[in-house]
Structures are given as structure tokens and as C-alpha cells.
Amino acid sequence: MTNLQPVITDFDNTQLSQKNPWLQGIRDAASERLKMLQLPTQKTEDWKYLKLEKLLADDQLDAQSMQLLDSKSADDIGELLTQSLISDFDAYRLVFVNGVFVSELSHLERNPYSILFSEANTAQQQLIVDHLDTSHNYYHDYFSSLNSAQLEDGLLIHIPMHCEVDKPFYIVNLTQGEQPETNMMRLLIIAETGSKATIIEHEDAPLKHTSMVNTVIECFVHDSAHITHSRLQFDENITSICSHRVEQSCHSTYQQHQISLASKLKRNDLTVSLRGEYANTDIRGSFYGRHQQTIDNHTCMQHIAANCSSNEVFRGLVDDQANAVFNGRIHIHPDAQKTLAELSNKNLLLSGSATINTKPELEIYADDVRCSHGATVGQIDSEALFYLQSRGIPRVEAKRLLSLAFIAEIVEQLTDNNVREFVAQRSSSLLSPLHHEGEKQ
Amino acid sequence: MLKVTNLKAKIDDKEILKGLNIEVKAGEVHAIMGPNGSGKSTLSNVLAGRDNYEATDGTVMFEDKDLLTLVPEDRAREGIFLAFQYPVEIPGVSNLEFLKTSLECLYTHQNRPLLSAVEFMKLAREKCRLVDLDTDFLKRGVNEGFSGGEKKRNEIMQMLMLEPKLCLLDETDSGLDIDALKVVADGINELRSPDRSFILITHYQRLLDYVQPDFVHVLADGKIVKSGGSELALELEAKGYSWLESGSEQSANPLKV
Numbered sequence: 001m002t003n004l005q006p007v008i009t010d011f012d013n014t015q016l017s018q019k020n021p022w023l024q025g026i027r028d029a030a031s032e033r034l035k036m037l038q039l040p041t042q043k044t045e046d047w048k049y050l051k052l053e054k055l056l057a058d059d060q061l062d063a064q065s066m067q068l069l070d071s072k073s074a075d076d077i078g079e080l081l082t083q084s085l086i087s088d089f090d091a092y093r094l095v096f097v098n099g100v101f102v103s104e105l106s107h108l109e110r111n112p113y114s115i116l117f118s119e120a121n122t123a124q125q126q127l128i129v130d131h132l133d134t135s136h137n138y139y140h141d142y143f144s145s146l147n148s149a150q151l152e153d154g155l156l157i158h159i160p161m162h163c164e165v166d167k168p169f170y171i172v173n174l175t176q177g178e179q180p181e182t183n184m185m186r187l188l189i190i191a192e193t194g195s196k197a198t199i200i201e202h203e204d205a206p207l208k209h210t211s212m213v214n215t216v217i218e219c220f221v222h223d224s225a226h227i228t229h230s231r232l233q234f235d236e237n238i239t240s241i242c243s244h245r246v247e248q249s250c251h252s253t254y255q256q257h258q259i260s261l262a263s264k265l266k267r268n269d270l271t272v273s274l275r276g277e278y279a280n281t282d283i284r285g286s287f288y289g290r291h292q293q294t295i296d297n298h299t300c301m302q303h304i305a306a307n308c309s310s311n312e313v314f315r316g317l318v319d320d321q322a323n324a325v326f327n328g329r330i331h332i333h334p335d336a337q338k339t340l341a342e343l344s345n346k347n348l349l350l351s352g353s354a355t356i357n358t359k360p361e362l363e364i365y366a367d368d369v370r371c372s373h374g375a376t377v378g379q380i381d382s383e384a385l386f387y388l389q390s391r392g393i394p395r396v397e398a399k400r401l402l403s404l405a406f407i408a409e410i411v412e413q414l415t416d417n418n419v420r421e422f423v424a425q426r427s428s429s430l431l432s433p434l435h436h437e438g439e440k441q
Numbered sequence: 442m443l444k445v446t447n448l449k450a451k452i453d454d455k456e457i458l459k460g461l462n463i464e465v466k467a468g469e470v471h472a473i474m475g476p477n478g479s480g481k482s483t484l485s486n487v488l489a490g491r492d493n494y495e496a497t498d499g500t501v502m503f504e505d506k507d508l509l510t511l512v513p514e515d516r517a518r519e520g521i522f523l524a525f526q527y528p529v530e531i532p533g534v535s536n537l538e539f540l541k542t543s544l545e546c547l548y549t550h551q552n553r554p555l556l557s558a559v560e561f562m563k564l565a566r567e568k569c570r571l572v573d574l575d576t577d578f579l580k581r582g583v584n585e586g587f588s589g590g591e592k593k594r595n596e597i598m599q600m601l602m603l604e605p606k607l608c609l610l611d612e613t614d615s616g617l618d619i620d621a622l623k624v625v626a627d628g629i630n631e632l633r634s635p636d637r638s639f640i641l642i643t644h645y646q647r648l649l650d651y652v653q654p655d656f657v658h659v660l661a662d663g664k665i666v667k668s669g670g671s672e673l674a675l676e677l678e679a680k681g682y683s684w685l686e687s688g689s690e691q692s693a694n695p696l697k698v
Binding site: 381382383384386387388389390391392393394395397398401402404405406407408409 | 489516522539547
């Protein structure tokens with residue numbers, strides 16, 4: 001049995017890293033913030049649906065997984081990791097294993113856009129320091145402060161002015177290992193004026209273990225820049241907490257697709273701040289939880305400037321005894337006239353003992369805006385189920401098809417063919433009856 | 442092939458079928474007609490195994506199997522096909538994926554070798570042409586945004602693909618214009634064979650102008666009250682149902698075929 005909680009809460013200044021001294025200011029400021037903060041509890045509004053202490057404690061591997069881990073050689077594990085990647089994908093591939101960059105698995109040639117913090121030149125260091133922790137975080141800052149306080153390295157993607165990057169960035173975060181530990185992942189994206197790029201993040205953990213990944217992503221989208229950001233969270237085997245912040249300037253667009261598997265604990269906080277006029281945000285997400293898993297998605301659209309639009313669509317599938325949360329907040333500030341903001345969250349409960357808490361929130365301080373929000377929770381349509389069964393398709397398979405159909409709207413929006421096929425194939429096999437012990441009602 | 446004996450069935454505690462008897466032999470086409478609320482659709486749904494349609498008495502033997510004990514997918518695998526009165530729209534599941542999964546389930550059950558992707562596409566395109574559906578429809582969601590006529594033609598297309606032994610058509614002809622009706626009838630006639638049977642549930646004579654039935658039954662108040670040859674349908678068309686309901690001797694003594 002391992003307990004992640006002391007690893008997270010017993011942080012003190014003596015642990016501060018000396019690595020990359022130019023980041024010292026960031027670390028110091030964060031550890032000062034941490035002194036004021038406590039691990040969130042259910043009394044913290046934004047964490048009220050999670051029994052965080054319990055989820056961080058008593059994390060245990062069952063004997064079978066332990067045995068499986070022991071029986072794997074280093075080569076086997078390497079093989080497993082390679083297998084989990086999207087194959088034949090023409091992209092700037094950047095692979096991290098347990099938070100450490102692995103150049104052998106990455107494609108570094110002809111990629112002038114990304115650099116590790118530890119390898120940044122003086123100008124890049126300045127750029128990093130100028131941006132880190134400057135994005136607005138609507139949510140409780142504990143975990144992201146912890147990330148900053150322990151910051152040693154990270155990845156910078158910097159797209160120069162008017163540059164259209166020729167192929168996507170494919171960032172892979174793989175977790176594997178037996179020791180309980182927290183990996184701090186840090187990603188900083190800066191898209192200069194008029195630039196355009198596609199970023200695909202893929203988180204995976206082929207083997208079950210007890211690590212936790214604490215991620216902070218900051219994304220600055222300057223005037224008329226376009227960022228397409230896909231986040232594939234296939235790391236079903238680990239605890240993961242992510243603070244994701246986006247800052248948008250005039251006429252910029254930020255498009256995100258999030259495909260998430262729940263895990264023992266998965267928490268995604270997304271804050272998008274629309275600071276420049278005519279900025280546009282489009283967020284599409286789907287999540288799937290099963291067994292006793294937990295997933296909690298919190299999103300906050302901060303409409304600060306006028307004439308911006310945001311559209312958010314989330315689809316959730318919750319099976320077995322899994323617990324899912326979706327909290328979508330739209331905050332329209334007094335100057336954000338002519339805002340167009342839409343939010344929709346639909347959920348399908350696949351078992352009688354699954355739980356979903358969905359809560360759209362609107363806070364509007366401008367008088368000339370158009371806002372809509374909606375949330376639904378339903379079950380598989382029995383008419384559709386019978387229709388499929390009447391054509392010889394077994395009930396479990398029919399349920400799988402209908403579940404996939406429910407998230408198809410999100411998956412089909414993935415712009416890259418390779419990524420879309422990869423996601424469709426992974427989702428399909430994940431929902432296959434082979435993963436289920438028996439038929440459930 | 443199918444022998445229904447003294448079948449009683451209810452929906453939500455309301456008894457709809459009140460002792461229905463019918464026997465369908467291989468190669469026969471039976472038409473079941475009758476006024477609204479007489480139990481026609483209930484019969485097809487009970488045979489296909491829909492939830493909430495509970496058989497309370499009687500037996501249904503299909504070949505040598507007790508049909509009422511089988512789940513819907515197993516009935517389909519044994520060779521029963523229901524063309525729905527109201528086909529369901531399933532956005533997100535393409536017709537292609539749906540047909541492929543269905544065909545694989547049936548072929549596996551029948552120990553037939555599965556079709557290759559190319560063979561499958563060839564077959565699907567051919568059947569689409571037979572019912573006058575554009576092959577683009579294969580990529581669309583099942584019945585998604587289809588017109589009433591397209592949905593009915595899709596049912597016939599599925600029937601042609603799956604080649605069932607017993608086809609139940611539940612008011613497949615209602616709401617169709619004359620061209621679509623012709624397409625549906627052609628689909629049925631295409632499949633007619635000595636080892637395949639049909640039960641056509643219909644309100645009107647007009648489908649029977651194109652598909653000549655061997656037997657016509659009148660269903661009223663949950664029982665077959667009169668049976669005859671195809672000439673009975675014409676008589677019903679001319680006289681309506683009221684002359685049957687007012688008579689008493691037929692309902693007391695349902696004819697067997």
C-alpha cells in the first residue's frame with residue numbers, strides 16, 4: 001500500500017531544487033503561495049464532488065498487476081511503450097517517460113520550435129520566465145503551485161510571428177515504473193501574432209501502477225494566431241491532475257479536443273481567458289469512466305473582451321460504479337458585450353450504480369450577450385437497443401455501438417486522420433465486451 | 442416453419458392478444474389485416490421479442506425451437522426478421538458498420554465464412570440498387586435524417602442483406618407513395634423462395650396487388666376471426682371490417698390454416 005498524500009502535502013522549502021537557477025524566482029514565488037494554501041477538501045467548492053484525501057490515500061496495486069510488472073523486462077516495457085504510440089504519424093514527436101525527455105524516441109530533426117527549459121538560451125529563458133505562471137487560473141491553485149515550486153524543467157513550444165508550422169507536434173507523456181512518485185509535467189506554448197500550429201498531447205500508462213502526474217499547461221495565443229490542441233488522456237492507470245490555462249488575444253482561435261479516460265483520480269481544470277476582441281474558443285471533450293474510477297472536469301470560460309465567442313461541448317460515458325463530474329462555468333465580465341457563449345454537456349449512464357454530477361454555471365455582468373447552456377443525463381435508448389438486437393447483434397455489442405455513437409460527434413471532430421483513427425480504434429476496443437466480465441443491465 | 446398456438450400477450454397489464462392461432466409453412470406468404478388496435482403490431486413485436494410485450498399463454502414454435510424463450514438477437518440468428526413499422530434513427534452508428542456487425546453475427550451463428558471487406562461492399566451496393574437507395578446512404582447514420590420512404594426501403598435493404606427465413610413486415614407499406622411501394626414489393630418478391638416465408642401486416646389491399654399472398658387473415662380483438670385466400674383481401678377492401686365484427690360465428694370459431 002502506498003499513500004500519495006504525504007508526497008504532496010509534506011512539501012517544504014528544503015526540497016526546492018537548485019537546478020536551472022534562472023527558474024529560482026518562479027519556484028520561490030510558488031512556494032510562498034503554497035504556504036497560504038491547503039490541499040483542497042470537499043468543503044472547497046470546486047472540489048466538492050471528490051473525496052480527495054481518500055483518493056490519494058490507500059492506493060494499492062493488486063497482486064496480479066504486481067506480478068505482471070515483475071515479469072516484464074526493460075525491453076518488454078520499451079516495446080509496450082512503443083506500441084502505445086500513434087504509428088506512421090508525420091509529426092514533430094516529443095516523448096517523455098516519467099517526465100524525462102527521451103531523445104531516442106523523439107524526432108528532433110528540423111524542429112526549431114520546441115526546446116526543453118534546461119536547454120533554453122538566454123533569450124528563451126527570458127521568454128519562459130516572462131510567461132510562466134502569468135496566465136489566469138480560476139481554480140484552486142494548490143496543485144499548480146506545487147508544480148511550480150518543484151519546477152526543474154519543462155517544454156517550450158514557441159511559434160514565431162506569421163509562421164504556419166508544417167506538421168503537428170506530437171507530445172507523448174508515458175508513465176511507467178513501480179515507485180510511487182509524482183511527476184511534474186510543464187508545458188508552455190507561445191503562439192506569436194499570426195502563427196498557426198497543431199499540438200497533439202498523448203498521455204498513456206500501459207501498465208498499472210501508483211504514480212501521480214501533476215501537469216501544468218499554459219498557452220498564450222497572440223493576435224490572429226490559431227492553435228489546435230488535442231489532448232488524448234489514455235493514462236487510465238495513474239492518478240492525474242492537470243491545470244490547463246489559455247490566454248487569447250484579438251482575433252485568435254483556440255480549438256481543443258479532449259478525449260479522456262478516467263482513472264483512480266483524474267482531474268482537469270481548464271481556464272480560458274478571452275482578453276482580446278473577436279477571439280474564438282472551441283472546446284470539444286469526451287470522457288469515459290468505468291469500474292471505481294473517478295474523473296472530474298472543470299472548465300471556465302472567462303469572457304473579458306467584447307465580441308468574442310466560445311463554444312463548449314462535452315459528452316460523458318459513465319459505467320459500473322464510476323464517478324464523473326462536469327462543471328462548466330461561463331463568466332462574462334462587464335466589458336464583454338456582444339459575447340456569444342454556448343455550453344452543452346450530455347451524459348450517458350451505462351449502469352445503475354454509476355454517478356455523474358453535472359453543473360453548468362453562468363455569471364453574466366454584461367447586458368448585450370447571447371449565452372446558452374444545457375446538461376442532460378440519460379440512459380441507452382431501449383428502442384435503438386432493440387433495433388440492433390433484432391438484427392442479431394448481441395445486447396453487449398449493441399450497447400458498445402450505441403456508446404461509441406454517443407461520443408462519435410466528438411471523435412469525428414478530430415482534424416487529423418491518424419489521430420482520429422487511433423482514438424476510434426482505442427475507444428472501440430476499450431468498450432468491447434471483452435473488457436466486461438458479464439452482461440449488466 | 443412457424444406455429445403459433447393460443448397465444449395470449451399483454452402490454453403494461455393490458456391484454457392485447459387473446460388466443461391467437463396461426464401456422465405458416467415454408468414458402469408461404471401470409472397477410473394479416475385488421476382494424477386499428479386489433480393486435481397486429483403486437484403480434485410482430487411479440488414474435489421479434491421486444492421488451493414490455495409479455496406472452497402470458499400459448500406457444501410459439503419456430504422450426505423446432507420455442508421462440509418465446511429466446512432473446513431478440515437469438516431469434517434474429519435463427520432467421521427471424523422484423524421490418525419495423527417505425528424504424529429507429531441511430532446517429533453515430535453508420536449503416537455500413539451496422540450492417541457489417543449484423544451480418545457477421547448471423548454468419549458466425551450459421552457457420553458461414555465471413556465476407557471480405559470488398560465482398561461485403563459489393564453485396565451492400567448491389568442491395569442498395571435493388572431498393573433504389575443511393576450508396577452514399579451507407580456512410581450515413583442508421584436512418585438518420587431519412588424520409589419515411591427511405592426508412593422503409595432501408596428495412597427492405599437489410600432484409601435483402603440478411604436473407605432471413607421468416608420475414609415479418611409490420612405495415613411496411615403504410616405512408617409510401619406508389620413508386621416506393623413498388624420498390625418494397627419488388628424486394629419482397631426478390632426474396633420469395635420455397636424455403637422462406639413472409640407475414641405481411643397491412644391495412645390496405647394495395648401492397649397485395651404487387652405481392653400475391655397465399656393466405657389472408659383478419660385479426661380483430663386479439664384473435665384471427667377469418668382466414669381465406671387472396672380474394673379475402675379484395676372483399677375486405679370493398680366491404681371494410683365492420684361486417685366481420687358484427688358477425689359472431691367467426692370469432693367463436695377461428696379458422697386454422
